[in-house]
Amino acid sequence: MQYGPAVRRRRLGAELRALRARAGLTSGQAARLVGWHQSKVSRIETGRSGVKPADVRLLLDAYDVREPELHELLVVLASSDDDGRHHWWHAYRGLLPPAYRDFISLESQASTMRTLENSVVPGLLQTPEYAREVTRAVVDGAPAGKVDALVEVRLARQDVLRSNPPLRLNAVLDEAVLRRSVGGPEVMAGQLRHLREAAQRPHVRIQVLPFGTGAHIGLAGPFVIFSFPNTSDLDVVVLDHLTSSLYLERKEDLQAYSEAFNSLQIHALSPEDTLDFIAGVADGA
Known part of the structure; x- marks a missing residue:
């Protein structure tokens, strides 16, 4: 066990x-x-x-x-896995690699998630249609049944935003995330609308880094920082690669990535201006 x-x-x-x-x-x-x-x-x-x-x-x-x-x-x-009790993602053990199961487990226990994305909308904020197109691209050539199951997992993960208390999500998105056409105009319109709706939840904070910001520290690559209730000693940085994930827990790594995220938030648009910016992108501005 x-x-x-x-x-x-x-x-x-x-x-x-x-x-x-x-x-x-x-x-x-x-x-x-x-x-x-x-x-x-x-x-x-x-x-x-x-x-x-x-x-x-x-x-x-x-x-x-x-x-x-x-x-x-x-x-x-x-106790980090609730003393071995089985959770919903265990039903997908044959489909999900261990690193992904670890990520979902941490996500389900965290109180706060800070994430930088340069290419795609974060999984917790994806619509079903957008999630399907991204999954198809990542697992190119996979049978339809596998794609369906992976999309189910992606959508099930979003329950952390509806739990009590919900996960606090702070997301910084490069403008490229909004401009990249995934699935065509209709899918993107729905995704951008969903981002604006999600951003109005009290526990979700979305900020955009416009192209006009120029070079920024986030160009080194996307990352996620998980924080947990009661103690910062459990915080984890997750770096995703094509075939694996890297987990960083050293205090110096956590401090470096926390400072990087703070810097990105300072240079990004405010949450209020971000709402207007997303609306402008949706309108073709």
């Missing part, structure tokens, strides 16, 4: 390994203290196996970890 997305298991394993070393214990000694086999400790520390919150507490007691905040952080890491 896996108890969290891979990025969380690796982070938790590394933290527990460091605490065991701080306590001056080998993995075999730690296992004997808690009544486990040494291989279980090794699997947890390498992120190959999940661990229940109760087992994390057992290890922390064995390692004489007394810092309350550290206790809370590691238990939250172990």
